Amino acid sequence: MAAAAPASPASFRTIDNLDCAGKRVLLRADLNVPVREGRITDLTRIERLAPTIRELADKGARVIVVSHFDRPKGKRVPEMSLAPVREAMSTVLGHPVHFAADCVGPEAETAVAALRDGEVLVLENTRYHAGEEANDPELSRALASLADLYVNDAFSAAHRAHASTEGVARHLPAHAGRLMQAELDALTLALENPERPVGAVIGGAKISTKLDLIGNILAKVDLLIIGGAMANTFLAAQGVDVGKSLQEADMHDTARAILAQAEARGCRILLPVDAVVAREFKAGAANETVGVDAVPADTMILDAGPLTVAKLAEEVARLRTLVWNGPLGAFEIAPFDVGTNTLARAVAELTKAGTLRSVAGGGDTVSALRHAGVAEQFSYVSTAGGAFLEWLEGKTLPGIQALTALRGIALPS
Secondary structure, three states: OOOOOOOOHHHOOOOOOOOOOOOEEEEEOOOOOOEEOOEEOOOHHHHHHHHHHHHHHHOOOEEEEEOOOOOOOOOOOHHHOOHHHHHHHHHHHOOOOEEOOOOOOHHHHHHHHOOOOOOEEEOOOHHHOOOOOOOOHHHHHHHHOOOOEEEEOOHHHOOOOOHHHHHHHHOOOEEEOHHHHHHHHHHHHHHHOOOOOEEEEEOOOOOOOOHHHHHHHHOOOOEEEEOHHHHHHHHHHOOOOOOOOOOOHHHHHHHHHHHHHHHHHOOEEEOOOEEEEEOOOOOOOOEEEEEHHHOOOOOEEEEEOHHHHHHHHHHHOOOOEEEEEOOOOOOOOOOOOHHHHHHHHHHHHHHHHOOOEEEEEOHHHHHHHHHHOOOOOOOEEEOOOHHHHHHHOOOOOHHHHHHHOOOOOOOOO
16 A cells, blocks of 8 residues: 655644734644543643644634534534533633534634634534534535634544544645644654654554554564564464464464565564463463463463563664554553563663654553553654554545645635
């Protein structure tokens, strides 16, 4: 599969010199935050959005924040309202934030008309309208009619061609917010224009879910480290008996083809040489470390062994750029988190020393790095999930394409 053209800093507009004083700016955010009993339990996404809001407000913009929340499937579900975000955003920003009970129509229009320069308004959940996920042109036009400019700061939703992520950019001058800009810059420097040698850690349960990712990565990296249960499939494909370990027997031919493709492209693939095995998958289970060619038939591989991790750390120390997606083992339960923790901390030290640019992303990866206590010590950690994975797969993201196309069509008066 051909890789998408990189979104280099020169190919999308930012808010650097945006003249927005007195103008209405529709800011697409990701406010899909965790809520429990009507209260937001984690402010991370709001905190990461705050710099863009502050900058726009300080420039005199009338900031209109729009986002989806959960999956109400085109209906009004009270538990999926963005109303709780208003208070949380007010706390983070340090000044009042307004709220409109709809994202389009009379209520939204009235709330927008009442805004003054520098004020912030949060609109209700876009997914209360079925047209959001359908990228309905009428909803796109209705959203665009509320503003003069469009700023997208939701990379995590950029892989979706929805009304508020792609459709609205057909009608307004589109710009990347600071969070979007940071994400695009980090990914561009990691894969599209990396300092070499460059490597990748790809882990997880199944090769079948990461074929596109591996295919795209092979053409871009000098070293590919494969971990997790994926590694079991590669080992089994080479005739190694992995006992009762999770692996995909129907993917052996694919695994061998990937190994051959990597060799042809000059990309080295590293697989485990030893492993931590156990007879039960539970915290504190009795375990032992064995060579991968000596896995007992009644055990399962649950983590990379110490020789493997030491070798990986040694190899990573020779790199200048590293992209990480997926753990080395069952990091959720001790003691099978040691391999992932150890390598993650080694990467963090190299990053701190300034010898390595480290970019990581994906749900399990972020959780694993937080578990290891190093999520804040990598060069960049993307919380985008699906969008991050699709970028690694080389796919064109509709929300990014809408920015790089530099579109902006005036609405008829």
